[in-house]
Amino acid sequence: MPREFALFGILIPTLLPLFILSIGLQTLLDRVLGWLGVYRMVWHPSLARLCIFIAIFGALTLSLYK
Known part of the structure; x- marks a missing residue:
């Protein structure tokens, strides 16, 4: 898996979208809990949050890099 990818000519680390996705998932789970x-x-x-x-x-991260 590449360590970064290009988005409109800008190199973005692969962990940044995972971080943003985990913020969204945590917000959703936080509301449910x-x-x-x-x-x-x-x-x-x-x-706990x-x-x-x-x-x-x-x-x-482990699902992506393992």
Whole structure:
């Protein structure tokens, strides 16, 4: 897999679209978990959100580079 790709003549690292996609997926999952009330059972909701984001970004990165 290439490390970067050209978008309108600009070289963009491959991790940037994965980062943006993981932000979108985390936002969607965050809304669902907030609606279900999961964050009321978590000790530190902000830390839980960060861990979910890191897990999503790591999974997307591993699926691309493995």
